[in-house]
Amino acid sequence: MxxxxxxxxxxxxxxxxxxxxxxxxxxxxxxxxxxxxxxxxxxxxxxxxxxxxxxxxxxxxxxxxxxxxxxxxxxxxxxxxxxxxxxxxxxxxxxxxxxxxxxxxxxxxxxxxxxxxxGEWIGANAITEAEAGSDVFALSCRALRDGDSYRLTGEKSFVTNGPVADCLLVYASTEPKHGYMGISAFVVDADAPGVVRGEHFDKIGLTGTPVSTIRFEDCPVPESRRVGAEGAGASIFSGSMEWERACLFAQYLGVMARQLDDVVAFAKQRRQFGKPIARQQSVAHRIADMKLRLDVGRLLLHRACWMKSQGMPATLEVALSKIAVSEGAVQSGLDAIHLFGGLGVQEQSGVGWALRDAIPSRIFSGTSEIQRDLVARGLGL
Ligand SMILES: Cc1cc2nc3c(=O)[nH]c(=O)nc-3n(C[C@H](O)[C@H](O)[C@H](O)COP(=O)(O)OP(=O)(O)OC[C@H]3O[C@@H](n4cnc5c(N)ncnc54)[C@H](O)[C@@H]3O)c2cc1C
Structure with a gap:
């Protein structure tokens, strides 16, 4: 190694x-x-x-x-x-x-x-629907064949970049009775006729990213805009989630690394009872645990990415890394606030942002429960 x-x-x-x-x-x-x-x-x-x-x-x-x-x-x-x-x-x-x-x-x-x-185009991925979240392939959005094109109908409920996107990757059912094999993926121009963007909605974290619903009202999509074969959409989506769960989550490693520098500096400088709080063992141990979480997440994420780079199947390893990084980021977000004391909860200190940005990470790209299901399935359970 x-x-x-x-x-x-x-x-x-x-x-x-x-x-x-x-x-x-x-x-x-x-x-x-x-x-x-x-x-x-x-x-x-x-x-x-x-x-x-x-x-x-x-x-x-x-x-x-x-x-x-x-x-x-x-x-x-x-x-x-x-x-x-x-x-x-x-x-x-x-x-x-x-x-x-x-x-x-x-x-x-x-x-x-x-x-x-x-950068000419901003992309958005549209699969989740009001009734198809974790049960992600239970889509009611339909793509009906119409000669050499399709007509898209339905509503996507949570589209990151949706309000500003130029190009949407939309998953819809082309053959509902085929279930997993009945879903197809399409590239849709965001200004195509029949694409209706909903209101932006606010989130508790990742606030710099706009999100909205997107509705398709009999939206025409040429067959040439289908990605892969008809019926290959679910498999294409699963592959894209491996990229996302592996590489996107490196953003939380960056946040945790910066956070660790900040808490170490603060614990050395903040004095109570006549000495730096870093000299209290329980404070130092909390910071040691933050370092442990960062390195566990990092090693699991690097293994998952290395396996992807080698072309090896990595579903279980990617799921393990997603759980470790997202749950680690939430716990370390809480620990950072605790270490900063009253300052940690003051809005203007900015300390709370890491936690706010981390909370959604246990939900998007498949919740922690769904990742544990993937691990269990990989173990033959
Ligand atoms: C910040 C953010 C960005 C997102 N961006 C996008 C995007 O760009 N495009 C897109 O299409 N979607 C996006 N989503 C949607 C996201 O993929 C879904 O929120 C996620 O898959 C969970 O679905 P849900 O919200 O319907 O929750 P539900 O599936 O209703 O889950 C609710 C709770 O029940 C639990 N649960 C559900 N099923 C099971 C089970 N079988 N076993 C155990 N527990 C279970 C879940 O783990 C969760 O705790 C985004 C979500 C967030 C938070």
Whole structure:
């Protein structure tokens, strides 16, 4: 086993971190964390190459493998003061661009991916419905054949980037009686006739990312916009979730790494009872546990990404890493607030954001219970 990063991987991590600190954070400070990311922020991320890290080079991306992408995302997130922006970029890349890169025909890939990689288009993934959450393939959204096209009807209930997206990757049932094998994936222009975006809704965390419902009212979609074969949608979606659960979650490693630096510095400087609070064993142990959680999550995530990079099946390993990182990020978010004491709960200290941004991570990309089901299934249970 080789745990060393190459010089190139280290450079990408450090430069992504520095880019966020120097180019993005001043803009984020101006807009504030309650506002959504701007096109200018997206353009800067695209210029650096962040929105196309794993898209093949011939289609305008940087063509990086999963492990290198994860290390770069960690650096980006460590430097970036708005995890909502990092989340928006990662959702676009892993849940939209990667399934298209891996499954679309050459013509569709050549039409869509250079635009997603260059930042001209923002992508959004639309599968979840009001009655199809964890039971994700119980879709009532239908794509009915109409000659050499389809007509889409139905409503998606939780679409990250939905309010600002140019391009939607939509999953719909083409043959309800075939269940898992009856779902297909389509690339839909967000301004196509029959696409109706709902109101943005507020979230407790990841507030920099806009989210909305999206309704399809008899929306025409040419057959050439179908990704992969008819009936392959569920399998395409499952593959995209492996990208997301593995590489997107590196954003929480970046947050936990920054948080650890902050709590160590604070515990050394804050004095009570005549000495730094770091000299209280229970304080130091709480911080040691934060380091343990970060490294456990990191090692599991790197193993999962390495297996993906080797082309090995990694469903169980990806699920384990998703559980460790998301649950670790929530617990460390709580610990950070506790260590900062009263300051931790003051809005202006900003300490609470890591927890607010972490809470949704146990839910999106499949909840912790669904991940444990995948682990159990992998064990033959
Ligand atoms: C920040 C955020 C961003 C998102 N972005 C997108 C997006 O871009 N596109 C998209 O399509 N969707 C998106 N989603 C939706 C997300 O995928 C769903 O919220 C998630 O799959 C859970 O579905 P649900 O909310 O309907 O909860 P439910 O499935 O109703 O679950 C409610 C509770 O019941 C539990 N539960 C359900 N079934 C079982 C079971 N079999 N065993 C044990 N427990 C169970 C769950 O674990 C959970 O605790 C996003 C969600 C969040 C929070």
């Amino acid at each position: 080789d745990f060393a990063w190459t010089e190139e991987q280290e450079r990408l991590h450090d430069e992504a971190c520095r880019f966020a600190e120097e180019r993005l954070n001043p803009l984020l400070a101006e807009r504030g964390r309650q506002a959504y990311f701007s096109r200018e922020e997206w353009r800067l991320c695209a210029e650096w190459g962040l929105v196309g890290l794993s898209i093949p080079e011939r289609l305008g991306g940087r063509g990086l493998d999963a492990l290198t992408v994860a290390h770069t995302v960690e650096g980006f997130s460590r430097g970036c003061h708005d995890t909502g922006l990092v989340f928006a970029v990662c959702a676009h890349l892993f849940a939209v661009a990667m399934p298209i890169a891996e499954h679309a025909g050459d013509e569709l890939a050549a039409e869509v991916l250079p635009r997603l990689a260059s």
